[in-house]
Amino acid sequence: MAKSSGSYILDTSALISLGSVHILEQVLKVFSVTTTGSVIRELEDFARYGDKYGSIAREVLAWKSKLVIESCETKEPIKYIEPTDNELYSLALQKGLPLVTDETKLVHHARKNIEVYFTTLFLVMLAEARHFTKKEALHKLEELRDIRNWRNNIIYITTRNQLELLSP
């Protein structure tokens, strides 16, 4: 699938999620991924620490040259979300591109005005495309659930139900 198949804007949570289950490389082969300088700075902050998030952030930053990095003035900020997220929201509005995030608050407040997705889109896509087996996909979902502390939340259950429908 060529990169013309789509462009997405990703926030810090989405890049960390994809890095945590080691599928960022495959996603970058298929899609054009845009983010902002503020997101890169957040990842660089994480990368200074020796914990699991630091290690994932370093893995993500290794792919920095493949990301399109843009900035955007925030004209109509959403009251309940952080400035970094508001910049991404404005960028999505301005460019007419979908935003991928695992921040539920951002999804809730942004969905009326822009197209939003969770990173599980990419996990389901790669499983459906047979990049990995159903068992491997379910295992990656468990890993993602742990890193995001999803427990039995709606994202986890909905995605698991979808993956369960795939053939082995």
Place this chain on the structure above:
Amino acid sequence: METEQFNIRMPKGLVQDLGIISKLLKVNKSEWVKTKLAEDVHEEKSRLLMELSTLYANGMVNKEKIEKLVGKEVAGEMESIKAIAQKSAQRGIAYGKKFRKLHP
């Protein structure tokens, strides 16, 4: 921070134990109780909302019921998460199928 008074009667033994903690930690009794209560309330609220969202994700309760239990804001947020989680999975399936067609 806006506050509201909330009075509770406690067993004498518990108040004495609080006094011991207060002296040993050199903290105000009320402040210590407030901190502990805030921690427990946050944890219990998260746990119960998680259970409620599990029931909602599995179709065992509907949005109206959630609205009655915890209000419109929480119900609206759960509805958004469910809708976007389903949309993400559906889009993933569509892309995956397209990919398999192009690279059989």
